[in-house]
Amino acid sequence: MGARHGIRGILDNRFINLGDQPAEVLNVLGNTPGAALGSTREKPDKRTCKRLVRNLQAEGVEAFFYIGGNDTSATLNGMAQAAKGAENPPLFVHVPKTIDNDLVKNDHTPGYPSAALYVASAFAGLNYDQKSLPGIHIAVVMGRHAGFLTAAAAAFRRLEDDGPHLVLVPELRLDTKIMLARIKVCVEKYGRCLIAVSEGIRDQNGDLLADGDYLDPHGNVQLSGSGALADKLAAMVQRELGVKRVRGDTLGYMQRSFLGCVSAVDKKEAREIGQFAFTHAMGKQENFSAIIERIGNRSRFATAGLADIGGKTRYLPKDFFDENAMQPSQSCLKWLAPLLGDPPELLDLT
Amino acid sequence: MGARHGIRGILDNRFINLGDQPAEVLNVLGNTPGAALGSTREKPDKRTCKRLVRNLQAEGVEAFFYIGGNDTSATLNGMAQAAKGAENPPLFVHVPKTIDNDLVKNDHTPGYPSAALYVASAFAGLNYDQKSLPGIHIAVVMGRHAGFLTAAAAAFRRLEDDGPHLVLVPELRLDTKIMLARIKVCVEKYGRCLIAVSEGIRDQNGDLLADGDYLDPHGNVQLSGSGALADKLAAMVQRELGVKRVRGDTLGYMQRSFLGCVSAVDKKEAREIGQFAFTHAMGKQENFSAIIERIGNRSRFATAGLADIGGKTRYLPKDFFDENAMQPSQSCLKWLAPLLGDPPELLDLT
Numbered sequence: 001m002g003a004r005h006g007i008r009g010i011l012d013n014r015f016i017n018l019g020d021q022p023a024e025v026l027n028v029l030g031n032t033p034g035a036a037l038g039s040t041r042e043k044p045d046k047r048t049c050k051r052l053v054r055n056l057q058a059e060g061v062e063a064f065f066y067i068g069g070n071d072t073s074a075t076l077n078g079m080a081q082a083a084k085g086a087e088n089p090p091l092f093v094h095v096p097k098t099i100d101n102d103l104v105k106n107d108h109t110p111g112y113p114s115a116a117l118y119v120a121s122a123f124a125g126l127n128y129d130q131k132s133l134p135g136i137h138i139a140v141v142m143g144r145h146a147g148f149l150t151a152a153a154a155a156f157r158r159l160e161d162d163g164p165h166l167v168l169v170p171e172l173r174l175d176t177k178i179m180l181a182r183i184k185v186c187v188e189k190y191g192r193c194l195i196a197v198s199e200g201i202r203d204q205n206g207d208l209l210a211d212g213d214y215l216d217p218h219g220n221v222q223l224s225g226s227g228a229l230a231d232k233l234a235a236m237v238q239r240e241l242g243v244k245r246v247r248g249d250t251l252g253y254m255q256r257s258f259l260g261c262v263s264a265v266d267k268k269e270a271r272e273i274g275q276f277a278f279t280h281a282m283g284k285q286e287n288f289s290a291i292i293e294r295i296g297n298r299s300r301f302a303t304a305g306l307a308d309i310g311g312k313t314r315y316l317p318k319d320f321f322d323e324n325a326m327q328p329s330q331s332c333l334k335w336l337a338p339l340l341g342d343p344p345e346l347l348d349l350t
Numbered sequence: 351m352g353a354r355h356g357i358r359g360i361l362d363n364r365f366i367n368l369g370d371q372p373a374e375v376l377n378v379l380g381n382t383p384g385a386a387l388g389s390t391r392e393k394p395d396k397r398t399c400k401r402l403v404r405n406l407q408a409e410g411v412e413a414f415f416y417i418g419g420n421d422t423s424a425t426l427n428g429m430a431q432a433a434k435g436a437e438n439p440p441l442f443v444h445v446p447k448t449i450d451n452d453l454v455k456n457d458h459t460p461g462y463p464s465a466a467l468y469v470a471s472a473f474a475g476l477n478y479d480q481k482s483l484p485g486i487h488i489a490v491v492m493g494r495h496a497g498f499l500t501a502a503a504a505a506f507r508r509l510e511d512d513g514p515h516l517v518l519v520p521e522l523r524l525d526t527k528i529m530l531a532r533i534k535v536c537v538e539k540y541g542r543c544l545i546a547v548s549e550g551i552r553d554q555n556g557d558l559l560a561d562g563d564y565l566d567p568h569g570n571v572q573l574s575g576s577g578a579l580a581d582k583l584a585a586m587v588q589r590e591l592g593v594k595r596v597r598g599d600t601l602g603y604m605q606r607s608f609l610g611c612v613s614a615v616d617k618k619e620a621r622e623i624g625q626f627a628f629t630h631a632m633g634k635q636e637n638f639s640a641i642i643e644r645i646g647n648r649s650r651f652a653t654a655g656l657a658d659i660g661g662k663t664r665y666l667p668k669d670f671f672d673e674n675a676m677q678p679s680q681s682c683l684k685w686l687a688p689l690l691g692d693p694p695e696l697l698d699l700t
Binding site: 031035036038040120121122124125126131132133226248253259260346348 | 697
């Protein structure tokens with residue numbers, strides 16, 4: 001049984017019998033962007049958590065699997081708290097899925113490899129576009145707190161002069177003066193500069209560079225779904241460096257939904273971790289979060305405590321980013337490579 | 351022999367011997383985004399045209415093949431005029447390539463099918479993303495004058511409630527009041543609205559909706575490389591309809607450069623029309639433009655006079671757009687289908 005739009009469906013009694021769906025349908029759903037059951041942005045309070053638990057019990061639910069990232073695991077945590085002392089509460093199981101890759105305890109999370117492949121492919125294309133027609137190009141990547149997606153912008157760099165020439169992640173406290181100086185040097189050296197910048201980029205005071213005049217239902221400043229940050233940075237570069245041809249792009253919602261851009265590893269693991277979570281839940285009493293660990297280049301599924309994941313944020317490890325070069329480190333790119341699959345064959349005229 | 355960055359390379363004597371490149375390299379180049387020889391945005395005046403012709407003659411060039419769209423063919427036209435009366439002038443051959451698909455006499459142009467595939471795939475993804483998390487989403491597509499690329503946003507619609515629900519092409523003189531009313535009805539009906547809008551969209555006075563405070567070297571208002579239009583429209587919808595969750599995306603330079611998003615038909619034709627132009631040029635005296643015609647679902651190469659193409663713009667044919675539905679017509683989608691290849695298999699839970 002699946003709930004439409006997560007906890008919203010549990011509150012509204014909108015369920016769907018997933019057992020009725022033929023295997024063929026589920027296979028095609030695996031290639032269809034978006035969450036087939038629907039998503040939600042609601043953060044339930046304590047009272048709502050209690051209601052959610054009651055509704056699940058009324059439906060005779062023995063185990064509740066909730067798929068998502070930070071907010072999802074926090075919701076699940078709240079529900080688990082609300083269920084304490086209840087008679088025969090359901091088992092609460094978190095199944096990870098977030099393109100941000102910012103769940104602690106996980107090596108990587110389903111959704112991230114495919115979104116990272118989009119970002120890597122976009123920047124490989126922007127790099128060659130810029131080789132054809134030089135200029136300064138700033139492209140904004142998703143990731144409010146963690147720089148994993150933005151780091152993927154550099155995954156397909158091959159030559160020393162390949163872009164992105166600067167990769168600006170949210171973990172970096174950006175000194176815009178240094179950024180401008182680096183852009184200037186890059187343009188002098190290569191005649192062009194391609195910059196990958198995270199939507200969550202912060203200045204030296206820790207303040208978001210993006211202006212937020214609108215809060216989402218979680219009380220967060222809206223970052224995605226607007227081109228404002230790219231335009232602001234492009235205008236800054238135009239003004240401060242006196243360069244005319246500066247372009248700003250925002251990779252936008254295509255990063256998480258572009259049809260056909262799917263990492264083979266991601267597709268396989270996304271299905272397998274669901275099966276793992278289901279199998280592992282059989283006969284268990286203790287709530288858990290399924291996680292992905294890595295042994296060498298191979299993934300392994302394991303479990304962690306719900307409370308160890310919920311509401312916590314994993315940042316880009318220190319050794320994954322070279323602050324001086326303003327680039328992801330070699331160990332970051334080495335970590336990323338098996339998630340993206342074979343690198344593309346690209347060439348320049350010599 | 352190839353000139354780096356088009357006429358800029360001819361002026362600066364920057365040539366490269368393409369005959370030296372092994373077939374293998376040329377094959378990989380066929381998969382590499384961007385123009386391997388480089389591009390330019392320069393529009394030569396009469397005097398520069400004369401200099402270009404002299405430089406070509408000095409290099410012993412017998413035929414000059416220039417690959418590109420409207421501005422390219424206009425440049426070639428100018429060079430052909432400048433060569434009139436010269437002794438043994440080179441043959442001037444235009445080889446079409448523009449993602450805008452706005453060259454007259456052509457059924458379609460190399461570059462367009464792949465960019466259209468990107469746009470169709472992006473909107474198929476945005477549609478499913480929005481099914482998961484409903485709202486209003488406005489996404490801006492390239493195309494200053496012609497709506498061919500924007501029309502491709504609707505190529506993978508299957509169900510009646512699939513987005514994009516509105517497709518706004520530059521040929522339409524947009525009444526924003528009608529647009530807002532349509533969005534309102536759509537949200538009432540489907541709980542969401544996905545809108546594809548061309549960067550070149552104009553109001554009823556024929557003025558661009560995009561604010562242009564910067565002109566490119568051709569004296570055109572800069573449309574691409576900024577998220578301003580999407581943000582402006584999103585703010586308008588937020589304000590006028592009182593809806594909070596409105597997102598604006600700009601598909602940006604990924605449309606013409608995204609790695610791996612290549613239409614098989616496009617890849618084949620792009621190579622073949624070059625071969626056709628070369629073969630056809632042998633022993634010819636009269637300048638020409640290679641064109642793509644269509645017989646049923648099959649493409650056929652032919653030639654047209656240079657002056658018949660240069661500087662002219664092909665618009666979306668009247669019967670390709672249903673103004674009332676604000677959607678490309680069935681004949682447009684039928685025309686588009688073979689250029690994109692097999693449609694993706696997508697499914698919804700029922």
